Amino acid sequence: MIIAHLSDLHLGYRAFGHMEQGRNVREADVARAFHQAIQRVLEIAPAAVLVAGDVFDRPEPPHSALVALAQGLQTLREALPDVPVLMAAGARDTPPGPADPGPLGAFDTLAGVEAVTATTRSVHYSKLNLNVVLVPHRSTVQGPRPVVVPNPDARWNVLVGYGSVDEEAASLLSLDSGDWDYVALGHEHFRREVLPGVHYAGALERVGATPWEEAAEEKGFLTCDLESGQTRFHPIHGRPVVSLEPIPFEADRPERLRERVIEVLGEVPGGIEEKIVRIRIQGLPPGQLDLLEGVLPEYRRRALHLEVQLDDAPPLSLSQEVKPSVRMASRLVECLADQSDNFDALLELVQECLPERRA
Amino acid sequence: MVSVDSVATGAAGAKEGPLDLQLGAGLTALVGGDGPLRSEVMDRFARRLAQDDERLQTLIAGPGTVGPAHAWRRAVRILAQWTGLDGVDKEISAVIHGGSRAGGDSLWSDSGVEGLRGRVQELRRLPEALRVKARELRALRADAVEVGGDLEVANMDWLRERQDAETHLLAYRDRARELKVRLHQLEEGGSDTACPTCDRVLSERFESVLEVLREEWESVVQDGSWWKRRKDQLDLKPPHLQDLEGKSLRLHATIEESTEEVERLRARLPELTEAEDTLAMAQVGESPSKSDEGGRAGRPTDERDLRRRALEALRRELLSDAFEALTDRTGRYLNHLTSGRVLGVGVTGDGEPTIVRDEGARRIQSDEEAAAYLFALRLALVDLAAGCGVHAPEILLGDTFDRLEPDAKLRAVGLLRTLLVRVPKILLFCRGDILDATPERFDWIVELGVDRRGFPYARVQRSGVGKLRIH
Numbered sequence: 001m002i003i004a005h006l007s008d009l010h011l012g013y014r015a016f017g018h019m020e021q022g023r024n025v026r027e028a029d030v031a032r033a034f035h036q037a038i039q040r041v042l043e044i045a046p047a048a049v050l051v052a053g054d055v056f057d058r059p060e061p062p063h064s065a066l067v068a069l070a071q072g073l074q075t076l077r078e079a080l081p082d083v084p085v086l087m088a089a090g091a092r093d094t095p096p097g098p099a100d101p102g103p104l105g106a107f108d109t110l111a112g113v114e115a116v117t118a119t120t121r122s123v124h125y126s127k128l129n130l131n132v133v134l135v136p137h138r139s140t141v142q143g144p145r146p147v148v149v150p151n152p153d154a155r156w157n158v159l160v161g162y163g164s165v166d167e168e169a170a171s172l173l174s175l176d177s178g179d180w181d182y183v184a185l186g187h188e189h190f191r192r193e194v195l196p197g198v199h200y201a202g203a204l205e206r207v208g209a210t211p212w213e214e215a216a217e218e219k220g221f222l223t224c225d226l227e228s229g230q231t232r233f234h235p236i237h238g239r240p241v242v243s244l245e246p247i248p249f250e251a252d253r254p255e256r257l258r259e260r261v262i263e264v265l266g267e268v269p270g271g272i273e274e275k276i277v278r279i280r281i282q283g284l285p286p287g288q289l290d291l292l293e294g295v296l297p298e299y300r301r302r303a304l305h306l307e308v309q310l311d312d313a314p315p316l317s318l319s320q321e322v323k324p325s326v327r328m329a330s331r332l333v334e335c336l337a338d339q340s341d342n343f344d345a346l347l348e349l350v351q352e353c354l355p356e357r358r359a
Numbered sequence: 360m361v362s363v364d365s366v367a368t369g370a371a372g373a374k375e376g377p378l379d380l381q382l383g384a385g386l387t388a389l390v391g392g393d394g395p396l397r398s399e400v401m402d403r404f405a406r407r408l409a410q411d412d413e414r415l416q417t418l419i420a421g422p423g424t425v426g427p428a429h430a431w432r433r434a435v436r437i438l439a440q441w442t443g444l445d446g447v448d449k450e451i452s453a454v455i456h457g458g459s460r461a462g463g464d465s466l467w468s469d470s471g472v473e474g475l476r477g478r479v480q481e482l483r484r485l486p487e488a489l490r491v492k493a494r495e496l497r498a499l500r501a502d503a504v505e506v507g508g509d510l511e512v513a514n515m516d517w518l519r520e521r522q523d524a525e526t527h528l529l530a531y532r533d534r535a536r537e538l539k540v541r542l543h544q545l546e547e548g549g550s551d552t553a554c555p556t557c558d559r560v561l562s563e564r565f566e567s568v569l570e571v572l573r574e575e576w577e578s579v580v581q582d583g584s585w586w587k588r589r590k591d592q593l594d595l596k597p598p599h600l601q602d603l604e605g606k607s608l609r610l611h612a613t614i615e616e617s618t619e620e621v622e623r624l625r626a627r628l629p630e631l632t633e634a635e636d637t638l639a640m641a642q643v644g645e646s647p648s649k650s651d652e653g654g655r656a657g658r659p660t661d662e663r664d665l666r667r668r669a670l671e672a673l674r675r676e677l678l679s680d681a682f683e684a685l686t687d688r689t690g691r692y693l694n695h696l697t698s699g700r701v702l703g704v705g706v707t708g709d710g711e712p713t714i715v716r717d718e719g720a721r722r723i724q725s726d727e728e729a730a731a732y733l734f735a736l737r738l739a740l741v742d743l744a745a746g747c748g749v750h751a752p753e754i755l756l757g758d759t760f761d762r763l764e765p766d767a768k769l770r771a772v773g774l775l776r777t778l779l780v781r782v783p784k785i786l787l788f789c790r791g792d793i794l795d796a797t798p799e800r801f802d803w804i805v806e807l808g809v810d811r812r813g814f815p816y817a818r819v820q821r822s823g824v825g826k827l828r829i830h
Contacts (some may be wrong), residue, residue, distance in 0.1 A: 015766060016698070030637045058795045091799035091824060096791075140825020163825035171826035187799070187824055209769045209797075247680055278699070286686045289715045296717045307699035310691060328676060335672040342665065349669055353450055354443035354677075 001156060002130065004041050004104065005220040007052035007186030008203035009034050012065030014057075014113045015207075016276075016305040023064065025304060026207075029239045030057075033070040033204040036236045038072045039223055041081045044223055044234070045129055049083060051078065052186025052201065053090025053137060053162030056103055060095070066103065073113060079113070084125060089117040089136040090162045090186055098138075120146035129155035137162045150179045156226050162186045165194050182224050189235065190217055199224075199231060205238040212278050212307075216245040239276060239304065242268055246280040246311060249288075257284070257291045265299050272303040279306070283313025328354070384783045385802025385823070386775055390791050392807030397757065397788055404755050404786070412441060413632060418744055418751050424758065427712045427723055427732050431685075432636030434740045439639060439681035440745040447674045454667045475638045482631040489624040496617045503610045510603040517600055521593040528590050531583030538576040545569050572589045604728065612630055639678055640710055658776075682706075684743055685736070692735035692742075695774065696767045704732065730762035738774055745781040753784040761790050768793050772800050 011034060014024040041049060041125045056065055073085060087104060094117060095102045097157045097272040101117055108115040114123050124131045128323045131154035139146040150157035159180050161173065164187055177183060183198040191202035201222045220235040247260045264279060265272060277299075284291070292308075329347040336346075390402070405420035422430045438443075546550050550565035556682045561568055562782070596604070600694050690703030693714065705713045713720040714728060724731050734756070741754060756775075763771060772793060776783050787801075794804060806818040 015764070043681065045670050059798075060480070060795055063608070092797075094798070096794060096804065096820070097799070137825060140827060142825065143820055161827060163827040165829055166826040167828060167830070171828045173825065174828040175830070177829050182830065185827070195829060209766075252772060255502050286683075286690050286705060286715075289690075289703045289705075290719060292721050294717070300717070305698070308702060309699055310702060312687075312691070317588055326671070331676055332669055332672050335676070336665075336668060345665075350673065353446045353670070353673060 002223050003048045003224045004046040004049045004223050005184040005201045007201045010057040010207040011068050012057040012061035013207045020190040033236050033238045038075050040234050048162045049085045050184045051087040052094045052160050052184045056093050059102055061103055085113045086132050087115040088134040088160045091137045094137045122296045131157050133159045135161040145172050156181050158182045160184045181226050196205040204236050207240045211241045212243040241276045243278045246282045248282045249284040256297050274304050277303045278304045280309045280311050282311045387786045387803040388801045389788045389805045412467045422756050427729055429714050432640050435681050436636050436639035439678045440751050442677055444677050451670045479634045479638050482634050492621045496621055499614045506607045510607050513600045524590040524593050528586040535579045542572050688739035690737045692738045696731050696770050730759040752781050754782050755786045757788045
């Protein structure tokens with residue numbers, strides 16, 4: 001029996017302020033990725049579809065996000081009428097008020113859909129011989145401790161949960177992975193296997209506040225064959241995010257900076273058009289920012305978003321490091337140009353006045 | 360009055376209690392509450408943690424409602440102080456006052472900041488003067504409370520005694536009136552008059568009854584006269600009460616005068632900060648050659664001159680370092696907050712902060728730009744302070760956050776999380792929209808409000824992401 005594991009859809013996510021036909025471009029990207037995933041699920045025809053949190057990007061999602069989810073569920077219902085969809089709310093689907101059912105509450109009323117926000121719920125499908133326990137965000141943050149036990153009468157026991165795996169911290173939810181045939185987790189945007197049979201599926205799109213960490217990560221969802229225990233990743237193609245190698249500023253050849261920026265941006269395979277791009281410049285002093293004047297606007301127009309990140313220079317190796325007190329004393333020698341023969345006295349003065357610089 | 364009673368935050372779930380500032384570690388969102396309540400919390404917070412240290416207060420609670428230029432100047436000066444400026448200043452002062460040459464201040468004169476320095480020196484006496492005046496005011500208030508108590512007691516005694524005399528006088532007057540009527544009746548009726556007590560005819564007892572009644576009437580009139588004099592005497596306030604009243608009035612006048620003086624001194628405190636900031640910036644921009652002209656024109660005659668010139672140069676370098684470090688770090692934070700649209704920050708020749716975009720540097724124009732600049736500057740100062748060994752146990756961020764653009768708010772919260780390694784507790788005053796956008800990044804949510812009785816309360820709720828232990 002195959003189950004599909006999706007998470008972190010973040011429907012309604014908006015960023016960068018670019019609009020197309022009245023809709024934020026990134027919001028449309030995220031909805032498109034979700035519909036791609038639904039199409040792929042239809043091809044796989046799993047026995048159940050699990051969504052492990054952060055279905056929406058915020059507890060009060062835009063109407064367009066609600067429509068996107070409704071359309072996805074309707075598509076599944078029409079093509080796979082007997083396949084249940086089970087969703088556990090993540091932090092982003094959970095409103096602060098404890099009595100507020102949140103946006104998933106409306107979908108919980110649909111036939112074939114289980115969508116929990118407030119408390120842990122156990123659902124048994126006798127036809128499938130499958131028991132699914134849904135543990136939403138609120139259950140793992142606020143008491144009382146959720147009751148999470150496998151159903152001994154079910155052939156297959158699956159858990160859908162939201163949170164971060166932490167062996168050290170005090171937690172409300174403690175599991176023995178051996179009790180479960182599969183644990184579907186949500187919250188982390190990176191796909192990873194925590195333990196055998198315990199997986200984060202990762203997000204369908206690169207929706208973090210800084211998407212660069214996810215640039216090299218392929219996005220998509222997982223399926224698991226409960227018989228064999230084998231999982232399979234199904235990629236979803238979202239908008240490309242390009243994080244370029246940093247350009248070190250060469251103090252002795254400042255004019256090279258412009259050339260390097262143009263070169264690096266020109267070398268992006270397929271161009272930067274409509275992509276989300278980050279270029280990093282290391283060690284450019286604030287006083288020389290004018291070196292970039294006029295270079296960037298053209299590239300900013302071409303990319304969906306061009307982020308120019310200015311970083312510190314890479315640290316010097318230990319052998320190159322000069323003691324702060326020595327450095328300051330040298331500067332004083334320069335200031336007091338005619339007293340260079342008094343370096344030792346100046347060094348002593350610095351160390352006397354600024355004892356913390358002795359190190 | 361806001362209570363600072365403790366609210367346990369260790370347990371899961373929401374708790375409600377009097378306003379609490381002792382929260383758990385992590386990033387806390389403070390939502391709700393009106394302006395005055397927020398200000399109250401901010402003030403209490405800063406007072407609790409920073410006491411009277413203006414530098415720590417700026418680090419912990421921010422520079423207050425000041426513009427970018429003011430905030431920038433203060434940050435440069437404070438950072439330089441943390442890197443050793445105060446120590447250098449003390450050394451310079453020691454060299455100057457230990458010097459024997461007349462006109463030993465020439466270096467300061469040369470540097471062109473003598474006037475400013477003099478003003479700063481003068482203004483630096485303000486905090487001590489304020490402390491002395493505030494102490495005097497507290498003593499006066501204590502006296503006033505004591506005198507007020509005595510006055511109240513004396514006044515009550517006087518009123519009670521006067522009331523007592525008046526009551527007695529009225530009673531005697533009534534009795535005298537009654538006796539007079541009876542005597543009149545007896546004198547008119549003669550020995551055939553009925554006894555007023557047993558109603559029998561008095562006959563031979565007439566004279567003796569008349570005599571008794573006359574004696575009683577005379578006695579009542581006599582005693583009544585005494586109470587009349589007593590009442591007349593008590594119509595005027597007794598001298599010791601008048602003394603106390605005079606003393607109380609004089610004390611209140613002095614308190615009023617003293618309060619005005621304290622307020623006047625307190626209102627001048629920002630002048631000190633402003634003057635110190637201006638002096639620091641003047642010294643950053645100062646050309647080293649100018650102050651060294653004396654040295655080059657005629658070589659220093661002794662070691663003291665050399666030491667003084669070296670210290671002066673060291674001072675400039677420290678300020679310059681602080682200026683550069685803040686420019687660099689503020690620029691980095693602002694670059695991140697604005698998703699790379701702003702490349703960095705700078706300062707114009709007249710000390711006005713600028714932001715650098717693709718088209719070059721320009722002054723800050725919009726409110727959003729100012730908010731982002733101030734927020735970045737604040738983070739930069741916190742970051743750099745830690746590098747100087749100055750660690751704030753908690754910081755509170757207020758008014759600028761809500762003025763950031765939505766994307767910048769998300770990035771700001773991310774930056775605050777990275778700062779938790781330097782500052783274990785960060786409290787952020789914000790509106791609820793950021794909690795909708797990224798609730799999992801906050802460890803605690805504190806809802807501030809005022810209950811129906813008018814008392815402020817705090818509803819503390821665990822936030823963040825649930826921890827799962829899987830083995």
